[in-house]
Amino acid sequence: SLLESVLLSVSITHVSVLEKSGNRSGKMMAELKDNINRPLAAILTINTIANTVGAAGVGAQTMVLYGNEWVAIASGILTLSILIFSEIIPKTIGAIYNKSLVTFTALTVRGLMMIAWPFVVLSESMSVFINRGENSRESKASREELLAMAEISEDEGSIDEQEGDIIENLIKLDNIPVEEVMTPRSVVFALNQDETVGEVVEKNSPIAFSRIPVYENNMDHIIGFVNRYTLVNKQAEDQFHIKMVDLMKPIHTVKEKESVSDVLDQFVKRRQQIFMVIDEFGTTTGLISLEDAIETLLGVEIVDEHDRVVDMRELATAKMMEKEQSESPHNR
Structure with a gap:
């Protein structure tokens, strides 16, 4: 026994x-x-x-x-x-x-x-x-069991709270769609392909974003992105006449229903840091960055000295509420 x-x-x-x-x-x-x-x-x-x-x-x-x-x-x-x-x-x-x-x-x-x-x-x-006819082997540990093990280890002190949160977020990452963590379209900062370095610097200095999408005609036709440091270098070289279309790099698109886990794999494989997000009809719905995916994994907001807004999703919600209030009959 x-x-x-x-x-x-x-x-x-x-x-x-x-x-x-x-x-x-x-x-x-x-x-x-x-x-x-x-x-x-x-x-x-x-x-x-x-x-x-x-x-x-x-x-x-x-x-x-x-x-x-x-x-x-x-x-x-x-x-x-x-x-x-x-x-x-x-x-x-x-x-x-x-x-x-x-x-x-x-x-x-x-x-x-x-x-x-x-x-x-x-x-x-x-x-x-x-067991004859039973081909599938039972999983050694399900996701739910792994989550429970992480919680128990945290309660027992085997791992600290932050480590427990990361393990839990990692397991849940496959079930979180991109649309839940992306920067919504309404607050995505983008540039027209025909804008020049001089125009961009004059209207948007200092530039707060390290990588900026570039569109043709409208936001539903994103054709690439430009790097902030490229703009700064061209400005330093007095090349104000160069257009965004001549400086941009290709940008990859992902579906809003894809999991953050899959998108994180794509970031690593493609060695890129921003993707545009589209819906099932090909309409641009937002932008997701490598930082967004890592924040989801860590469960914390990563803020640097250039960030004017900590949470872009909260900004989008605030803008939507302001728009609804301005369109309300009581404000007319």
Whole structure:
């Protein structure tokens, strides 16, 4: 019962840590848990044989020494003793001290499997028959379980609050659509392709954004982006006549329903820091930056000395409310 308790209660994560550290018992335990029917068959076989033989022996001896009338009493005492000393106490110890008993359990169970090998083979054959037609393997740990593990580790002090938040955000990242974290179109700062360096600097100095989308005719035709430092360099070189279309670089677009996780992968692969966001009809709905994706992962706003507004989504909401109030009949 002690071995069974340790085998079932020790977490796969702890076993994995032992295995990766080169611990021999960790590797053995990983093999046992990977095909848990075999060690369980060995443990239960030996346990059942021991209890059965013990009960039969005690019953026979009681009958010889004290007669039939004492057999029932002896059976009751034996059953209670087995329950306490062979089940409750060993399983409690195994559940509490499972980590420190990994080595002992792994070595002992391997020995029991050799002793009870015929029963192990029989159990494995029965398992194959029962699982026949079942092709998919059950996931070792679901997203919900990983989230729960992160919360438990945070509560126990194994990781701090910030680390716990990052783990939780990372797991949730795949379920967060771009539209929830992007800068809305209404507050996206963009430049016309025909504007010159001189015009841009005169109207927008100092330029607050490091990368600025460039459009043709309107915001639904974004054709690239320009770098703020490129504009500053051209200004320093007195090249005020150069148009944005001659300075811009290509810009990638993503769908607003794509997950932040997928977009973060694209940022890394494309080595870019801003993407335009479009809806299912190809209409521009906003802009997402690498900073937005990282902020979602970290759960905090990243603000530098050039940021005039901390949260662009809040700015968009405020502008929308101002517009609605100005269009209200009470203000006419």
